Amino acid sequence: xxxxxxxxxxxxxxxxxxxxxxxxxxxxxxxxxxxxxxxxxxxxxxxxxxxxxxxxxxxxxxxxxxxxxxxxxxxxxxxxxxxxxxxxxxxxxxxxxxxxxxxxxxxxxxxxxxxxxxxxxxxxxxxxxxxxxxxxxxxxxxxxxxxxxxxxxxxxxxxxxxxxxxxxxxxxxxxxxxxxxxxxxxxxxxxxxxxxxxxxx
Amino acid sequence: xxxxxxxxxxxxxxxxxxxxxxxxxxxxxxxxxxxxxxxxxxxxxxxxxxxxxxxxxxxxxxxxxxxxxxxxxxxxxxxxxxxxxxxxxxxxxxxxxxxxxxxxxxxxxxxxxxxxxxxxxxxxxxxxxxxxxxxxxxxxxxxxxxxxxxxxxxxxxxxxxxxxxxxxxxxxxxxxxxxxxxxxxxxxxxxxxxxxxxxxx
Numbered sequence: 001x002x003x004x005x006x007x008x009x010x011x012x013x014x015x016x017x018x019x020x021x022x023x024x025x026x027x028x029x030x031x032x033x034x035x036x037x038x039x040x041x042x043x044x045x046x047x048x049x050x051x052x053x054x055x056x057x058x059x060x061x062x063x064x065x066x067x068x069x070x071x072x073x074x075x076x077x078x079x080x081x082x083x084x085x086x087x088x089x090x091x092x093x094x095x096x097x098x099x100x101x102x103x104x105x106x107x108x109x110x111x112x113x114x115x116x117x118x119x120x121x122x123x124x125x126x127x128x129x130x131x132x133x134x135x136x137x138x139x140x141x142x143x144x145x146x147x148x149x150x151x152x153x154x155x156x157x158x159x160x161x162x163x164x165x166x167x168x169x170x171x172x173x174x175x176x177x178x179x180x181x182x183x184x185x186x187x188x189x190x191x192x193x194x195x196x197x198x199x200x201x
Numbered sequence: 202x203x204x205x206x207x208x209x210x211x212x213x214x215x216x217x218x219x220x221x222x223x224x225x226x227x228x229x230x231x232x233x234x235x236x237x238x239x240x241x242x243x244x245x246x247x248x249x250x251x252x253x254x255x256x257x258x259x260x261x262x263x264x265x266x267x268x269x270x271x272x273x274x275x276x277x278x279x280x281x282x283x284x285x286x287x288x289x290x291x292x293x294x295x296x297x298x299x300x301x302x303x304x305x306x307x308x309x310x311x312x313x314x315x316x317x318x319x320x321x322x323x324x325x326x327x328x329x330x331x332x333x334x335x336x337x338x339x340x341x342x343x344x345x346x347x348x349x350x351x352x353x354x355x356x357x358x359x360x361x362x363x364x365x366x367x368x369x370x371x372x373x374x375x376x377x378x379x380x381x382x383x384x385x386x387x388x389x390x391x392x393x394x395x396x397x398x399x400x401x402x
Contacts, residue, residue: 049261051261060250060252060372060373062370063370063372063383063385066383067385070402073402074402169263169264171261171264172261182264182267182268184264184268185388187386187388187389187392188388190391191388201271201274201275
């Protein structure tokens with residue numbers, strides 16, 4: 001029997017999501033689980049929870065910036081916070097779903113390229129042209145992708161994923177769901193790993 | 202040269218603080234560091250950060266309750282959330298500082314008794330009489346402790362610790378500071394442990 005996948009919810013504007021995106025597929029491979037990447041619009045989620053992005057919060061913001069740098073060093077990943085932060089990520093998320101229908105692999109490749117552009121090179125990835133330019137850099141067809149981003153079905157898909165995430169109590173990024181069990185945060189990936197390895201506790 | 206202590210900031214109403222209180226002294230012992238317990242009033246901190254207690258937050262609350270139960274199982278600690286939650290913890294925190302001046306060991310014993318009463322037995326520890334009763338249970342003199350709780354110097358001490366914590370950007374519970382490095386959350390104790398063991402990264 002095929003084991004249920006790991007669902008990986010994130011917003012492209014989430015720096016801990018960037019760190020998690022470089023780790024989660026390895027956890028899935030080791031556990032024999034597919035990892036379904038699920039970009040959502042966290043702004044809509046924050047409206048529902050009354051929260052705000054971590055690094056914008058008084059007192060918490062400076063801690064999280066320091067913690068991001070510290071965690072990235074430990075994971076041996078480059079890290080910088082873009083000047084324009086948080087960023088609008090609707091074009092990035094639509095581009096993901098536009099690709100995913102025909103090639104989940106290309107969708108993940110683009111997702112990593114977008115994350116790396118934002119959090120390794122400090123690029124504001126909000127604009128559709130920026131997303132298309134980064135897609136070109138990794139060999140994807142920008143004209144086809146642009147049509148996908150503008151496709152009504154793709155727009156509806158992103159809305160449905162975000163609404164569905166709120167309905168499932170997905171309140172942050174990154175957040176993982178597997179076998180009905182939720183793990184919130186890049187720092188809980190070891191817990192998720194151990195849960196899958198041991199069958200839970 | 203004596204190594205700097207680990208400062209352990211918490212509020213007695215913090216369920217993750219309860220879990221951390223059962224673990225942090227072992228980390229200190231292994232690293233050859235004293236652990237200074239620093240109860241503060243998180244309500245004053247939340248006013249400064251605009252946040253609210255985790256389990257009171259829409260969407261996040263149910264997750265954190267589940268995560269607390271799951272984490273407690275993993276740590277093999279009993280856990281329940283008191284019916285009256287969050288609780289006022291001014292009497293508990295004053296009792297800690299009243300004892301600490303003469304016996305840090307007794308202060309920690311009382312702190313653990315208070316945490317266990319709240320999160321193992323579901324007792325609302327807000328009232329001074331409850332704090333005194335729990336102190337009696339572990340062999341402390343309730344009359345002397347009551348005088349301490351009412352002592353103006355003790356009240357000022359708690360206020361100074363809470364104000365000082367806000368000034369140092371202590372925004373949550375549990376939160377650890379060592380060698381100028383902050384670690385937030387029970388789930389970051391392994392990071393703190395590794396940081397002290399390796400000298401950081």
